[in-house]
Amino acid sequence: xxxxxxxxxxxxxxxxxxxxxxxxxxxxxxxxxxxxxxxxxxxxxxxxxxxxxxxxxxxxxxxxxxxxxxxxxxxxxxxxxxxxxxxxxxxxxxxxxxxxxxxxxxxxxxxxxxxxxxxxxxxxxxxxxxxxxxxxxxxxxxxxxxxxxxxxxxxxxxxxxxxxxxxxxxxxxxxxxxxxxxxxxxxxxxxxxxxxxxxxxxxxxxxxxxxxxxxxxxxxxxxxxxxxxxxxxxxxxxxxxxxxxxxxxxxxxxxxxxxxxxxxxxxxxxxxxxxxxxxxxxxxxxxxxxxxxxxxxxxxxxxxxxxxxxxxxxxxxxxxxxxxxxxxxxxxxxxxxxxxxxxxxxxxxxxxxxxxxxxxxxxxxxxxxxxxxxxxxxxxxxxxxxxxxxxxxxxx
Amino acid sequence: xxxxxxxxxxxxxxxxxxxxxxxxxxxxxxxxxxxxxxxxxxxxxxxxxxxxxxxxxxxxxxxxxxxxxxxxxxxxxxxxxxxxxxxxxxxxxxxxxxxxxxxxxxxxxxxxxxxxxxxxxxxxxxxxxxxxxxxxxxxxxxxxxxxxxxxxxxxxxxxxxxxxxxxxxxxxxxxxxxxxxxxxxxxxxxxxxxxxxxxxxxxx
Ligand code: SF4
Ligand code: SF4
Numbered sequence: 001x002x003x004x005x006x007x008x009x010x011x012x013x014x015x016x017x018x019x020x021x022x023x024x025x026x027x028x029x030x031x032x033x034x035x036x037x038x039x040x041x042x043x044x045x046x047x048x049x050x051x052x053x054x055x056x057x058x059x060x061x062x063x064x065x066x067x068x069x070x071x072x073x074x075x076x077x078x079x080x081x082x083x084x085x086x087x088x089x090x091x092x093x094x095x096x097x098x099x100x101x102x103x104x105x106x107x108x109x110x111x112x113x114x115x116x117x118x119x120x121x122x123x124x125x126x127x128x129x130x131x132x133x134x135x136x137x138x139x140x141x142x143x144x145x146x147x148x149x150x151x152x153x154x155x156x157x158x159x160x161x162x163x164x165x166x167x168x169x170x171x172x173x174x175x176x177x178x179x180x181x182x183x184x185x186x187x188x189x190x191x192x193x194x195x196x197x198x199x200x201x202x203x204x205x206x207x208x209x210x211x212x213x214x215x216x217x218x219x220x221x222x223x224x225x226x227x228x229x230x231x232x233x234x235x236x237x238x239x240x241x242x243x244x245x246x247x248x249x250x251x252x253x254x255x256x257x258x259x260x261x262x263x264x265x266x267x268x269x270x271x272x273x274x275x276x277x278x279x280x281x282x283x284x285x286x287x288x289x290x291x292x293x294x295x296x297x298x299x300x301x302x303x304x305x306x307x308x309x310x311x312x313x314x315x316x317x318x319x320x321x322x323x324x325x326x327x328x329x330x331x332x333x334x335x336x337x338x339x340x341x342x343x344x345x346x347x348x349x350x351x352x353x354x355x356x357x358x359x360x361x362x363x364x365x366x367x368x369x370x371x372x373x374x375x376x377x378x379x380x381x382x383x384x385x386x387x388x389x390x391x392x393x394x395x396x
Numbered sequence: 397x398x399x400x401x402x403x404x405x406x407x408x409x410x411x412x413x414x415x416x417x418x419x420x421x422x423x424x425x426x427x428x429x430x431x432x433x434x435x436x437x438x439x440x441x442x443x444x445x446x447x448x449x450x451x452x453x454x455x456x457x458x459x460x461x462x463x464x465x466x467x468x469x470x471x472x473x474x475x476x477x478x479x480x481x482x483x484x485x486x487x488x489x490x491x492x493x494x495x496x497x498x499x500x501x502x503x504x505x506x507x508x509x510x511x512x513x514x515x516x517x518x519x520x521x522x523x524x525x526x527x528x529x530x531x532x533x534x535x536x537x538x539x540x541x542x543x544x545x546x547x548x549x550x551x552x553x554x555x556x557x558x559x560x561x562x563x564x565x566x567x568x569x570x571x572x573x574x575x576x577x578x579x580x581x582x583x584x585x586x587x588x589x590x591x592x593x594x595x596x597x598x599x600x
């Protein structure tokens with residue numbers, strides 16, 4: 001670590017406080033809001049289907065819930081790995097300092113995981129679980145019986161209750177998803193010492209970028225899983241997802257632009273160093289990747305396919321590409337917030353540098369691992385809880 | 397603490413004294429206190445530097461700059477009365493004592509570094525040995541024995557003045573009474589308790 005700091009020392013532009021040579025939040029803290037954003041986004045998409053009864057995106061409903069859960073399970077890991085004393089992590093839950101935004105993480109997380117996601121999934125799947133338990137054999141049978149928690153009633157009345165419960169949880173879930181990710185935005189937005197972060201818009205920008213990333217993720221998950229199963233992709237569903245993605249992208253872009261104009265127009269003391277940072281350190285990740293590749297290009301792609309009657313095959317491909325660009329863009333968004341917020345000195349007189357490690361706990365490999373892990377969990381989850389209705393339709 | 401900017405000669409004794417007294421890692425990235433040199437040139441531009449926290453003092457000023465004025469600014473944790481670092485600590489490991497000192501409990505800190513992000517003054521660092529947040533304590537262990545902080549004691553020009561705020565007989569009260577006082581970044585409403593006499597407006 002010290003050699004790393006040594007190297008940083010030579011990269012400094014202008015003056016930074018001597019303690020600022022070390023960058024405190026690295027790639028792991030970039031991964032964290034990226035993941036929670038995906039969770040919140042996927043869940044909000046699922047809720048759209050339930051609350052507003054959007055029939056077209058029905059095929060993604062259960063898949064979105066499972067995706068949200070898979071990513072949520074991993075969300076605390078990057079935080080944990082980054083702590084100086086991970087073994088003391090439980091202190092956040094046992095002796096939280098209630099004035100601290102970070103202390104709320106444990107509660108927000110548990111609430112969202114237990115009260116919203118798991119509960120909604122359970123009610124949504126209860127009927128399937130009972131059927132699977134009845135049809136299964138051996139260990140599998142008991143496993144599914146266990147998952148039903150002994151509630152085997154499949155009468156009209158109890159199924160109606162399941163439906164009602166799901167509806168109720170969804171309504172509770174939307175504000176919870178807003179809190180989950182808006183809260184992460186607040187973690188940054190409430191740091192008055194840091195002019196790059198400190199903004200009331202931060203939670204809202206976080207929220208909309210979360211929705212963008214969640215929808216784009218579901219385009220990919222739905223598309224790829226359907227192709228892998230050898231089924232044909234439901235184009236009305238894809239078109240609807242693309243429309244939502246486009247709308248969310250436009251709102252997200254407008255918010256970011258508003259934030260940008262506001263900053264430039266107010267032109268407070270920090271504007272000089274911010275400008276310097278963007279042109280010297282963040283040009284590629286902010287202007288090229290986040291704005292052009294991750295926002296404008298997908299918008300153009302979707303708008304073009306929507307305006308001209310493009311054949312389904314090609315449309316599908318364009319949506320996939322747009323979704324991939326959006327993911328790259330949102331990852332850079334997180335990067336630009338987290339790393340960008342630490343590249344300039346709080347003396348507003350200089351810039352420092354961040355060199356990502358490859359190996360090591362706070363390195364690139366671990367981060368990639370943390371992003372692959374939820375995908376593996378999702379695959380397992382799909383095996384246990386098949387989200388496809390056709391499966392259960394045939395069985396019952 | 398009070399700091400008489402005019403008296404500081406940038407010798408860096410406070411920096412090395414502090415590192416010794418508090419076993420602060422020797423490397424040039426960890427400081428509980430440091431000294432900055434400000435150079436204001438005739439065209440109004442401001443140059444600031446602090447090589448290795450000013451621990452070895454500063455070079456003779458050369459003709460390189462067309463100098464308007466220059467001075468040294470010692471810095472340390474301001475022991476804010478409205479401390480953002482205390483506000484954000486998720487477990488309460490950073491806290492204010494009754495006598496107005498801000499401390500970190502290293503047996504409790506989980507090393508999340510949120511406080512380091514929240515401090516506007518760059519006063520904190522993560523101690524590479526304990527893996528916990530670290531910063532100036534006003535030498536709390538010395539205060540408890542009725543002694544002065546190490547940096548105050550070793551300063552050859554008495555540029556640093558220490559005492560209890562509000563106590564009539566304290567040297568700090570005298571300092572506050574006879575000088576025009578400024579604090580760093582007053583707009584952030586952190587309520588610093590390190591007071592500077594004759595602080596130049598460009599310092600931040
Ligand atoms: S100067 Fe920084 S570390 Fe010290 S009390 Fe104020 S905010 Fe906390
Ligand atoms: S690093 Fe330690 S003292 Fe600082 S906020 Fe985290 S737990 Fe609190």
